[in-house]
Amino acid sequence: MNLSERRILFVVVSGILILLVASPALSRLLIFPRTEFFTEFWILDSNHGTRDYPFNVTLTRDYNVFLGIANRLGYCAYYSVEVKFRNQTQSAPSRFNHTSSSLPALCNISAFVADQGVLEQPLTLSFVYQYNESLSRVELRSLELNGVESNLNNTTIDWDLKENGFRGVLFFELWIYNGTSSSFQYHDRFLSLRLNMTV
Amino acid sequence: MFVKTFFWILLFLILFGSCSSLNSAYCVKARENILVFSESEAQLAVRAAEDRILVCYEAALDVANSGANVSALLLVLNEAGALCSRAKLAYQNGDFDSATSLATLSVEKLDSFVDDARFLEQEASRQQFLDLVVLAASVVATVVVFVVSVVAWLVLNRKFGNLRVA
Numbered sequence: 001m002n003l004s005e006r007r008i009l010f011v012v013v014s015g016i017l018i019l020l021v022a023s024p025a026l027s028r029l030l031i032f033p034r035t036e037f038f039t040e041f042w043i044l045d046s047n048h049g050t051r052d053y054p055f056n057v058t059l060t061r062d063y064n065v066f067l068g069i070a071n072r073l074g075y076c077a078y079y080s081v082e083v084k085f086r087n088q089t090q091s092a093p094s095r096f097n098h099t100s101s102s103l104p105a106l107c108n109i110s111a112f113v114a115d116q117g118v119l120e121q122p123l124t125l126s127f128v129y130q131y132n133e134s135l136s137r138v139e140l141r142s143l144e145l146n147g148v149e150s151n152l153n154n155t156t157i158d159w160d161l162k163e164n165g166f167r168g169v170l171f172f173e174l175w176i177y178n179g180t181s182s183s184f185q186y187h188d189r190f191l192s193l194r195l196n197m198t199v
Numbered sequence: 200m201f202v203k204t205f206f207w208i209l210l211f212l213i214l215f216g217s218c219s220s221l222n223s224a225y226c227v228k229a230r231e232n233i234l235v236f237s238e239s240e241a242q243l244a245v246r247a248a249e250d251r252i253l254v255c256y257e258a259a260l261d262v263a264n265s266g267a268n269v270s271a272l273l274l275v276l277n278e279a280g281a282l283c284s285r286a287k288l289a290y291q292n293g294d295f296d297s298a299t300s301l302a303t304l305s306v307e308k309l310d311s312f313v314d315d316a317r318f319l320e321q322e323a324s325r326q327q328f329l330d331l332v333v334l335a336a337s338v339v340a341t342v343v344v345f346v347v348s349v350v351a352w353l354v355l356n357r358k359f360g361n362l363r364v365a
Contacts, residue, residue, distance in 0.1 A: 003359075010355075014348035021344050025337035028330070076263040076273070078256050107288045110280025112256065112273045114263060119277070148285055151292060177256070 039077070040070035041174050041189040057195045060126055065193070067172060068120040071113035078177035080184050081109040083150070085143060085170050087157045093173055093190045100173050100186040106143055106150035109172075125170070127152075131199035138166040138197045157197055166197040241295035244302035248283045251306050252276065258316040267323030272316055279308040 019026075045052040046064035054063035071077050082105035086092060091102040113119045128141040129152075136159055140152040157166040174189040236244075255276055263269045286301035 010348075010352065014344070014352075018341055018344050018348070022337060022341040024333050025341065028334055076260050076269060108284045110252075110277065110284050112259070112276045112280065114269050114273055117270070117273070148288055149292075150288060177253075179257070179260075182253075 034072075034074060037073050039073060039079075039174065039176070039187060039189065040068070041172075041191060042068045043172065043191045043193065044068065053193060054125070055194065055196055057127055057197050060128060063125045065123050065125070066120050067109070067123055067191075068118065069111050069113055069174070070118045071115055074115055076112065076114045076117075079111040079113065079187070080175040080177070081111065082173040082175060083107050083109065083143075083145060083170070084173065085140070085152060085155060085168060087155060087168055088160055090155075092169070093171065093186075095188075098186075098188050100175075100190070101171070105173075106152065107145060107148065122146075127195075127197070129197060132156075138168075138199060140168075140197075143170070163196075166199065168195045168197055169193065170195060236295045236299040238295055241290050241298040241302070244299040244306075245283070245286050245290050248279075248286060248302040248305040251309050252279055252283055255279070255309050255312045255316070258313050262316045262320045262323065265320050265323040266327055267319045269319070272312065272319065275308060275312060279305045282308065 043053075044050065044066040045054075046066075048066060054065065057063070067081065069079055069081075071079075082100075084101055084103045084105055086101065086103055093099065093101045109121065111119050111121075124144075124146055126144045128144070129138050130141065131137075132139050138157040140155040140157070142152050143150045155168075157168050159165075160167045169192050171190055171192040174187040175184040176187040177183075178185050255272075259269050259272045259276060262272065282301050282305035286298045286305060289295075289301060290298035
């Protein structure tokens with residue numbers, strides 16, 4: 001081994017040794033800062049896919065979907081998912097105005113998700129409704145969500161001439177707890193399941 | 200005839216008396232098992248559960264900010280939250296008994312939550328101190344290895360003289 005090779009060997013060995021010793025410090029210091037903070041909110045069908053969402057609803061049949069939340073906000077968050085149902089004319093949440101629907105929630109799903117954490121919940125839905133022949137409309141009685149019944153008594157669905165059916169929308173609004181104001185605020189995210197109530 | 204009627208009346212009175220006394224005795228026992236909560240009681244229970252959940256969430260938030268793994272805590276909090284949601288729904292539907300018992304269950308789930316959170320926070324601060332020690336040791340060791348390497352290079356250079364002219 002000549003001097004040049006020994007010099008290179010010395011530098012390489014010293015460099016590797018320095019890197020080894022510095023690795024615990026480097027692993028803490030070389031972290032790219034996060035610049036985007038957001039929440040992911042999704043709904044999947046019973047096969048964990050996006051092809052088989054419930055659409056044609058029949059009386060008292062169970063439908064399974066998965067509701068998921070991924071927290072990328074940088075802190076442990078307290079979410080509340082408000083489950084609502086509307087017909088064609090009732091208030092809907094708006095992506096443009098960033099507002100929630102003015103309809104009351106049928107029920108709430110609380111979700112505490114750690115930073116970078118994911119929470120996915122299976123939901124089993126079924127509807128109880130009846131067809132009013134004289135008025136030609138569907139009158140909803142209740143929605144059963146994971147075995148818990150919610151009252152839908154004031155909701156009716158008229159025949160939709162455009163869509164040729166009794167169309168209703170089950171939607172999920174995401175709200176988040178704000179510690180500063182000590183209240184829940186609409187988190188500007190919602191998911192809809194468009195349903196055709198068959199009679 | 201008179202004796203017969205008298206006998207029937209007497210029998211009726213005895214049976215009625217024993218039944219009513221038995222009935223009242225059993226009613227007291229039964230009332231202990233049947234929950235009868237008023238709307239205001241149910242409302243108070245649901246509100247207490249909501250408040251408790253918020254307190255526990257704040258505790259979990261502090262623990263998470265201290266760098267601890269809060270997944271176990273959040274599991275409990277999610278269970279309590281689900282019970283509280285069901286209690287609220289039962290209250291909306293006018294089922295005050297279910298609302299009260301579900302809200303009470305929710306609060307019970309969180310009985311030892313704050314203590315657990317405090318323990319985790321202490322563990323996290325201990326871990327953070329250890330991490331800091333490792334970080335400091337790593338920085339010091341890096342400097343030492345670098346200085347030793349430079350000194351060794353200089354010593355070898357001086358000793359052999361021609362190391363630099365390779």
